Structures are given as structure tokens and as C-alpha cells.
Amino acid sequence: MKFVLILLFALHVNAYDAFIKPAQLNEILQENNLILLDVSKYSDYKKSHISGAIHTNISKFINNKYTGVSINFNQKIEDEMCNLGINENSHVVIYSRTNSIDYLNATYLASTFLQHGFENISILDGGYMAWVFKYNNKVTSIESKPLKNGTFKATYNPQILVDEEYLKDTTETTVAKSLKEIFFDDLTLRSEFELKKLFSNELTLEKERQNTIYSDTYLTALANWYVLYKMFDLKNMKIYKSDIE
Numbered sequence: 001m002k003f004v005l006i007l008l009f010a011l012h013v014n015a016y017d018a019f020i021k022p023a024q025l026n027e028i029l030q031e032n033n034l035i036l037l038d039v040s041k042y043s044d045y046k047k048s049h050i051s052g053a054i055h056t057n058i059s060k061f062i063n064n065k066y067t068g069v070s071i072n073f074n075q076k077i078e079d080e081m082c083n084l085g086i087n088e089n090s091h092v093v094i095y096s097r098t099n100s101i102d103y104l105n106a107t108y109l110a111s112t113f114l115q116h117g118f119e120n121i122s123i124l125d126g127g128y129m130a131w132v133f134k135y136n137n138k139v140t141s142i143e144s145k146p147l148k149n150g151t152f153k154a155t156y157n158p159q160i161l162v163d164e165e166y167l168k169d170t171t172e173t174t175v176a177k178s179l180k181e182i183f184f185d186d187l188t189l190r191s192e193f194e195l196k197k198l199f200s201n202e203l204t205l206e207k208e209r210q211n212t213i214y215s216d217t218y219l220t221a222l223a224n225w226y227v228l229y230k231m232f233d234l235k236n237m238k239i240y241k242s243d244i245e
Helices: 022-028 042-047 074-083 100-115 127-135 192-200 218-231
Strands: 034-038 091-095 121-124 172-175 211-214 238-240
Touching: 022 127, 074 100, 091 100, 091 127, 100 121, 100 127, 100 218, 121 127, 192 218, 211 218, 218 238
Parallel strands: 034 091, 091 121, 172 211, 211 238
Antiparallel strands: none
């Protein structure tokens, strides 16, 4: 079902943008508050990664009690974030290799941090290959480790994941878009104009609106949710947890 388009879609300036270009990352690469995370396979990370990047496996952020979801998992998430050196004022930039599985890992980790109260997150647009294309002299095989533990305190937001009962009282839901609709083949983000058109065909995207997104897989819905929540500041955006119970 299509709804009337009522947009308050001027991009909200969060503490940090949802996506960051390689040139922007290069400008801040030496800043003390930057935490650069590589979520690729460890074997790929060992071969080559962006200088200063710390490898992390997203399995550390998955609660096995739930099907691949970090829901209500506060202490473990907090511990792992602190192990990565994350503080309240850190700027976390996450990147992956240029394939859909790795990119879903990046959006999963970014969304998990958001759901646990950490907003200072960006994803590297185009991932590792976009970086290498411009800065192949700033990669290394030398592993980086956090200098010290961080102090971030996680607070899980229980309002993001919703169940079937919630859907009975909501007016707007939409099926999640595929990664190919949101990103180009090289996994660089489509233009603001294209994304507005893509999402507003089915949703009335007002900031105060209670919208819900769903998919046959939680990770795909989560990638959509990240774009809508972080890039367009739709803080009331919900995810229907169809495949996690």
C-alpha cells in the first residue's frame, strides 16, 4: 500500500554521518577519538586492512539465546564495546569487504551499537575497496589492537524491535528493500534523491511517525533500519522481529 508523501527529509546532522566517504575518513584517520573497525573475515584482515583498523568478529555481538540477534543483551554488548576501546565520545567507523554478507555484518554491528545507546557511528561508503582505490598506500598487514579498554555504558532500547501484537495497532509497514536497491554494485550508497524516492513510495516518512519495516531475514531489515534511523533521523522506526523467535 502506498501512502501520501509527507517528508521532513532534510538530512539530520547527527553527531556523525551514517556513511562516510574515504576522503572524509582519511581526514580523521589520526584523530584520537577514532575507532576504526574491520568486520571482514579475519583471514582477509590479516592479508591487508586500513592502517589502524581493529578487527572484530560480529559473533561476539550475537546472543545465541536468540537467532543471531543482540536483543536485550546489554552487559555482553557493553563488555565487547569496551574491549574495543570505545568511550562515550568515540567516533566508530565500521567497514567491510565489498560483498553483501560483509556489508550486512557492518550494518548489523552499527545497528547493534545504536540499539544499545551509542550514536557516534559511521559506515565507510563502499567499504575496503573504495578505500584502496584512493589510498592504497594506507593499508597494512600489521594488526592493530585497542590502546586501552573503553568506558562506554550500554543501555538497550526495547522500543525498536516489535512483535505481531504491535503490528495490529500500527498503520504503516513496509517490506525491506534489497541491498541492490539501496547500494550500487560496488556497495556505495545511492544518492539522497534515489533513497528518498525508494522509501517514500510506501511510507509516510515523518520523524514522529511510527513506521515498521520487515523482511524474511532480520539482517536485511536491519540494514534498511540503519539507513532510515541514522541517515534520515527516523528515531521511531521499528523492526518487526519476524525471524528471531
